[in-house]
Amino acid sequence: xxxxxxxxxxxxxxxxxxxxxxxxxxxxxxxxxxxxxxxxxxxxxxxxxxxxxxxxxxxxxxxxxxxxxxxxxxxxxxxxxxxxxxxxxxxxxxxxxxxxxxxxxxxxxxxxxxxxxxxxxxxxxxxxxxxxxxxxxxxxxxxxxxxxxxxxxxxxxxxxxxxxxxxxxxxxxxxxxxxxxxxxxxxxxxxxxxxxxxxxxxxxxxxxxxxxxxxxxxxxxxxxxxxxxxxxxxxxxxxxxxxxxxxxxxxxxxxxxxxxxxxxxxxxxxxx
Amino acid sequence: xxxxxxxxxxxxxxxxxxxxxxxxxxxxxxxxxxxxxxxxxxxxxxxxxxxxxx
Numbered sequence: 001x002x003x004x005x006x007x008x009x010x011x012x013x014x015x016x017x018x019x020x021x022x023x024x025x026x027x028x029x030x031x032x033x034x035x036x037x038x039x040x041x042x043x044x045x046x047x048x049x050x051x052x053x054x055x056x057x058x059x060x061x062x063x064x065x066x067x068x069x070x071x072x073x074x075x076x077x078x079x080x081x082x083x084x085x086x087x088x089x090x091x092x093x094x095x096x097x098x099x100x101x102x103x104x105x106x107x108x109x110x111x112x113x114x115x116x117x118x119x120x121x122x123x124x125x126x127x128x129x130x131x132x133x134x135x136x137x138x139x140x141x142x143x144x145x146x147x148x149x150x151x152x153x154x155x156x157x158x159x160x161x162x163x164x165x166x167x168x169x170x171x172x173x174x175x176x177x178x179x180x181x182x183x184x185x186x187x188x189x190x191x192x193x194x195x196x197x198x199x200x201x202x203x204x205x206x207x208x209x210x211x212x213x214x215x216x217x218x219x220x221x222x223x224x225x226x227x228x229x230x231x232x233x234x235x236x237x238x239x240x241x242x243x244x245x246x247x248x249x250x251x252x253x254x255x256x257x258x259x260x261x262x263x264x265x266x267x268x269x270x271x272x
Numbered sequence: 273x274x275x276x277x278x279x280x281x282x283x284x285x286x287x288x289x290x291x292x293x294x295x296x297x298x299x300x301x302x303x304x305x306x307x308x309x310x311x312x313x314x315x316x317x318x319x320x321x322x323x324x325x326x
Contacts, residue, residue, distance in 0.1 A: 021283075021313060050315035093295025166316060196314045197281045 003130075004137025007036040009182065011142050016184050018042040019196050030108050035115060036138030039108020044083035049146075050196055052082075054153045054170040055163050056251055064152035064237060065256030067226035072143045144220040148172060148212060149189050152237040154251035166193045168209055169242050175205040176215030187216050210240055238264060276302045276322040281314040285322065 011033060018029035018041075026042070033039050045060075052058040059078025062071045087105055088098040096102060119127050153170045155163040168190035179187045184200040186192065190210075191203045212219045213232050223229050243249045245264070252260060273287040285305075290296040294312050296305070302322070309319040 047310070047312070047315055051310045090293075090295055094292075095295075165321075194316070195280065196316060 004036075004134040005141065007134060007138035008141030011036060011038055011041065011138060012145075012183050012186060014038075014041065015045060015186070016200055018046060020199075021197065030104070031111065034108045034111035036135050037109070037112040037116070038139065038142070039112060040080050040083035040087075040105045041142070042108075043086055043104060044079045046196070047086045048079070048082040050166075050193065053166055053193060054150050054155045054251060056154070058150075060146045061150040061251060062147045062152070063251050063253040063256075064234065065230070065253040065260050068144065068147045068223045068229070069226070070253075071147050072140075075143055075146060076139065141220075144223055145183075145186070145216065147223050148216065148219045150251075151233055152250050152252070153210065154249055156249070168194060168206065169240065171210065172212045173205065173209045174212040174215050174219065176218075179216040183216060187212070208241070210236075234260075234264070273299070274302065275325045277325045278311040278314065278317045279321055279323055280316045281311060283311050283313040284325065 014029040014032040017025045017032070020026065020029075029042055030039060033041050049058060049060040052061075054061050056063070059075045059082065062068070066074075083105060084098070087103055091098055091100055091103060094102070099106070101107070116131050119131065149172055150170065151172060153172070155166060155170055157163050171189040171193050173189050174187040176187070185203040186200070188203040188205050190206065191198065213222065213236070222232060237243065237250065238245050238247075247261060247264060275287070276285045277283070285291060285296075285302060287301055288298060290298040290300045291312065302319075305319055307319060311317045311322075
């Protein structure tokens with residue numbers, strides 16, 4: 001479990017490194033992401049999530065009324081599919097098959113196989129449950145972070161069907177010292193999405209941004225109890241200045257739409 | 273041939289060089305890139321946001 005938590009933090013380190021332009025940092029990112037078998041994350045995140053963040057189609061942006069457990073079932077496979085599609089397209093432009101050795105997802109997966117199979121060979125099958133648990137904890141931390149970072153937030157679509165550029169109010173932030181120290185300022189998330197290549201030391205916190213009720217780890221705990229999460233977060237979401245009770249400006253779980261409209265529609269009518 | 277720069281992260285698409293990793297060979301004209309071309313480094317800016325530099 002400790003190893004899993006460490007690997008989850010490793011994904012976060014991989015996240016920071018993966019955003020950089022230098023080949024060394026990018027390769028380090030791929031190695032650290034291979035440990036919890038999450039090699040597709042580098043492509044998925046930089047090329048997929050940052051492009052599609054806070055739009056209804058983004059598997060890594062949570063919708064209002066969507067519990068973290070439902071989100072995980074959409075996010076984990078969705079993220080992999082998107083990464084695979086992006087890499088497939090890139091290889092096709094280069095005239096190569098998606099199964100070519102240049103596939104960066106396969107490269108990272110191969111490294112994962114070597115590491116995890118190596119451990120199984122050295123320690124035998126009794127290692128298997130530990131590996132599964134380790135991978136699960138690492139993935140679950142990432143899912144938790146993704147869940148809280150953009151819950152319910154929605155970018156406006158213009159008349160041409162294009163989404164506006166990601167704005168600071170499209171991410172939830174927190175600025176607590178513990179999360180800041182452990183997560184490399186990941187929770188100064190608005191600035192990260194505005195300037196993904198900015199090094200973590202330089203990320204800034206601003207007033208009047210959507211703010212989580214606590215630090216990241218406290219917010220994860222809240223997210224794991226969906227009813228409490230909704231009770232705290234839904235009113236916060238609705239009272240954000242750019243939303244001001246307008247349910248059309250929220251990224252909403254389509255299956256929960258009627259229930260949410262019934263519950264909060266009154267507020268919308270009263271909004272100015 | 274011209275260069276086009278991402279206003280967010282300063283990635284430059286040089287038509288002379290193309291971008292081999294992304295699968296755009298040397299001589300690829302910027303205008304021929306797909307409309308949904310997103311900056312390969314930051315993915316914040318799209319083709320329409322790029323600025324011509326030279």
